[in-house]
Amino acid sequence: MARRNDHAPDELRRLAREAAGAVAREEGLRGLTVRRVAERIGYTPGTLYNLFANLDDLIVHVNGDTLDRLDAALKAAGASLPAERRARLVDAYFDFVEADPLLWSLLFEHRLPAGAELPDWYKATLDRLIDNVVAALAPLMEAWPSPEARRMTVVALWAALHGISTLAVSRKLTLVAAVPPRALGHLLVERMIAAGPAPASPPPVTLS
Amino acid sequence: MARRNDHAPDELRRLAREAAGAVAREEGLRGLTVRRVAERIGYTPGTLYNLFANLDDLIVHVNGDTLDRLDAALKAAGASLPAERRARLVDAYFDFVEADPLLWSLLFEHRLPAGAELPDWYKATLDRLIDNVVAALAPLMEAWPSPEARRMTVVALWAALHGISTLAVSRKLTLVAAVPPRALGHLLVERMIAAGPAPASPPPVTLS
DNA sequence: CGCATTTATTGAACGTCGTTTAATTCGGTA
DNA sequence: TACCGAATTAAACGACGTTCAATAAATGCG
Structure with a gap:
């Protein structure tokens, strides 16, 4: 039995989030159960309910960690x-997705039950992420009329990238085209924010 | 108790798919259980296992029906x-999604377990759908160098549209921008296949 | 027509799940 | 040392997916 002072509450919360992330990485949402996470940190399921409201809450925290790392x-x-910033950002995105596909898909596979709402800190994390990308791309989007249009x-x-990556991770993209997912990502991003006088007609990348 | 000759097997399979679709429409993947579907068609859970391999199989069939209707x-x-075909297609897509958001999200929320693969008829359905869209848009994409590039x-x-719609359905899009999802869809499609001499710099739609 | 065979359907069971709660066990304090 | 409060547990509940022997009904056969 885990002793009371083995871990401070915050440390224990962190351990639980990491354990849940590890389970998700290996077995996906389907294998992510309260009992498995508890076993992994050497506690019983009940303890997790002292740290998180329920399993959904724990998963939202794991997803928050994933967003922070992204x-x-x-x-x-x-x-x-x-x-080269456009291409670097796209590659970084897909590198991140492909490093842990199952942990990534936890982000979008998990849905809160009917009444529940995502917490404010989650919204803030997501906002920060988008803001950083907007800031990084701003020099390439000077022709846009306003910051709102850029955003x-x-x-x-x-x-769009999210759509590509989740279809790829769930193997529903190769059903429909034998193209590396990140090629689609580059295609979309290049055509959407290419600042130069790119003629709109032919797609810039053809890919074998 | 349901009598043996109430329904031919194929008809019963159809009933089960419709019942499962109705449950998904109302309660989403979380509420879609074997027992609930069985109750809805007036049979016991065991009967569903004479018609489908398991719950995953039933869900894949429901999703196939959804793809057919789309x-x-x-x-x-x-x-x-x-x-006006571009805009009409985008609107039809979002009209379809918004008509039954939970049934729609079943398409992408559901993932087969580790070893399983999507059946061939599912791939065929998806291929047919993409082919039809490519055919419809072909007149607008004559500048593309090849059918493969068009596809x-x-x-x-x-x-990309899938990404927008699922983020919207799971309420993760409004977290990040107060924009109607279909406006993002139009923005993407216009910029990606606008055949005319659209300058690549400023986004064509600004939206209040 | 009556009986045997086949087959659809059931009911009960198994193990697992998320979650709750009363009981227990421990560390800190007097 | 004895107590108190807090962390942890064990056990239980209802629901889940799935399996399978038992049962009921329809069919084929004499």
Whole structure:
């Protein structure tokens, strides 16, 4: 039995989030159960209910951690030379997704039950992430009429990349095209924010 | 107790798919249980295992039905005048999604367990759908160098719209931008396949 | 028509799940 | 040392997916 002073509550919460992340990484949402997480940190299921409201709450925290790590990865890529920043950001995004596909898909596979809402800190994390990308891309989007227009385009791209990555992770993209997911990502981002006088007609990348 | 000859096996399978769809429409994946579907068609859970391999199999069939209905909706929109076809297709897509958000999200929320693969008929359904959209958009994409390039762009857009719609349905899009989802869809599609001499710099739609 | 065979359907059971709660066990304090 | 409060547990509940022997009904056969 785990002794009372083995871990301070906050440390225990962190341990639980990491254990849950590890389970998700290995077995996905389907294998992510309260009992498995508890066993992994050497406690019984009941203890997790002292740390989190329920399993949904724990999963939201794991997803928050994932968003934080993605934010860090994109921030690093956004520090590259402006000329290659678009491509670097796309590659960083897909590198991150492909490093732990099941942990990534936990982000979008999990849905809160009917009445529940995502907590405010989650919204703040997501906002921070989008803001950082907008800031990194701003030099390439000077022709946009306003910051709001810039943000709208970045949000559209964020959603689009998310669509590509989740279809890829769930193997529903290869059903429909034998193209590396990140090639689709580059295609979308290049065409959406290419600042130069790119003629709109032919797609810039053809890919074998 | 349901009598043996109340329904032929195929009819019973159809009833079960419809009942499962109705449950998903009302309660989403979380509420979609074998017992609830069985109760709805007046049989016991065991009977469903004579008709489908398991719950995953039933869900894949429900999703196949959804794809078929989307295909029909897009085909109708694709029959419009070429000039307005882009916008009509996007609107048809979002009309379809918003008509039954929970049934729609079943398409992408559900993932097969580790070893399992999607059946061939599912791949065929998806292929048919993409092919129809490519055919409808072909007149607008004559500048593309090849049918493969056209298809790649359409697949990218298919994935992008999927990303927008699932983020919207799971209320993760409004967290990040107060923009109607279909406005993002129009933005993406216009910029990706606008055939005319659209300058690449400023986004064509600004939206209040 | 009556009986045997086949087959759809059931009911009960198994193990697992999320969650709750009363009981227990421990560390800190007097 | 004895107590108190807090962390932890064990056990239980209802619901879940799934299996399977038992049962009921329809069919085929004499």
